[in-house]
Amino acid sequence: MTLLRRLALGLLTSTALATGALAQAGGTITVYTSQPSDQMAAVVEAFNKDHPEITVEVFRTGTTELMSKLQAEFAAGSSPADVMLIADAVAMTQLKNDGRLYAYDNAPLAGIPAAVVDPDHTFFGTKLITTGIVYNTTLVKQAPTSWADLEKPEIAAQTIMPSPLYSGAAVIHVGTMVQQPEFGWPYYETLAKNGAVAGQGNGTVLEAVARGEKAYGIIIEYMAMNAKAKGSPVDFVFPKEGVSSITQPVAILKDSDNIEAAKVFVDWELGRAAQEQSAAQGYFPILEGVAQPAGYPDPASLKILSADPAKMLAADKETKETFSDLFGG
Template identity: 70%
Template sequence: MIAGLALASVSTFALAQSGPLTIYTSQPTEQMDTIVSAFNEAYPDIEVEVFRSGTTEVVNRLQAEFAAGSTPADVLLIADAVAMTRLKADGRLAAYADAPVEGLPSAVIDPDMTFFGTKLITTGIVYNTELVDTPPTSWMDLTAPEAAASLTMPSPLYSGAAVYHVGTMVQQPEFGWDYYETLAENGAIAGRGNGGVLEAVARGEKAYGIIVDFMPLNAKADGSPVDFVFPSEGVSAITEPVAIVEGTDNMEAAQAFVDWTLSEAGQRLSAAQGYIPLIDGVELPEGRPAPSQLTILEADLDQMIADDEANKRAFADLFGG
């Protein structure tokens, strides 16, 4: 459980920021446009450029640019603490000791102050309300042959959230790889990202999906025939960390963006976009629990990093690559 959270302070915003700022992100384009617009209301002299793709492709582009000698990226906002931890280990992230983290849960803050969670994105179950009479309540419900045969999920070969979810699930004694083997044997499939999962379930091609929470909940609010379940055993949760790239050409602007995303204003926008904020006290969209009400499945991040390539190979062996 995450409890006892308070509103983050905005008093430590950096001053006198201007000039170009390039952000590499996996956040959906429309949402990122809104973030940039709101950020520019507070910092109108910062000229933001965005490169947006899936987390894995963002990191691959970064690595290629590092290998070539430099990257235009100043800030990263990606859905993968595993990738952030690796970039940190490679010396690619700049420490920001004065980041405004007061009131945030310590679990979302890198101890070395190189990256910081910006929201809670849980992974649970989406289902088509026109195809499913009795909604699932647990992860184990998906292993039933009739459920697994109509189940789709994102692949950790493409999705940063799936990397974390699979890595978390296989560390749980009650699940492990036996869980995924059962899903595969009973006909479950994997696509690429979470967007494809939502489309398949919303169109009725599949009755169930494993997916990050905000996509189906936002779609439901827009009238799509889907709903979302927070499984009874608990959920995996990523925090879409933000980080400053080592060697940025505009440190002050990069710090300003980190400040803003962690502030009450940034947290309120996250909630308005359908995410679960890091702090209690922010008005929540319909269907979202307060952070203190969530049961989060615990995972050893160092072990997840050590097992990452093996996990991806094992998943590909079961569901294809």
């Protein structure tokens, strides 16, 4: 059963925020994140209303660049990061396998589906994000309905996508698509041959489509849906073949010099206040009883493309190299 279907069937219980971290925790923590800067500013503001005793410093960039920075810091001896909040469970798994994450066994998991929780409690999903198709409503008269539509030469030539060399969500999406028998690398080869291009992150895709520089894009749903709600000439399609999904996990770095304050941040991210804020920012919430954003489909109506994270991790370098060969970067 998919995670979204679990949510739709109401198999989750209501969450009561646990007290896994010390109430007296304070000081400063540094959060490395791929979440958009404006959203993170709102997250920090909301967190500090509940926990003014903790100062949160944020470093934000695309997941791939973030991981490169972190690995360079590890090689130099240490990183200032205390918490990771990134849209890439594969990257989190790599950090776990490298022994970089703290096992938070007392994290408040009541009401959190097991499907988004690392079995060793080193990282925890905080929201649901799917990838589909955005299109410019002034340029496109007939909306696409499937991933296969993008292969058509006249559509591919007007299509832009995020690059896994920059975006963690793109890593998951490309990794998922190449595991599908009906797509695989031949799908991306066709897109490249017919003129599709890659930008950097999802933001570059949205900008290009909203401005009319491209008519179609591959993008995470909340960016397109938020832009549409604000009056941008875009709309979003959940392709009929299915969508890839990510959960934006949060984790504490094992070498953090403020573990207790980091626990408070994780507790808050898994609690109702953060879940309601996530829904307000355009994400599918993971807790029962938190209303999903207006205009979003019933999660039960979505088909989630299955993918093996272990295979995705093992193929990560090859995936990025192959994508780069096709689209540059």
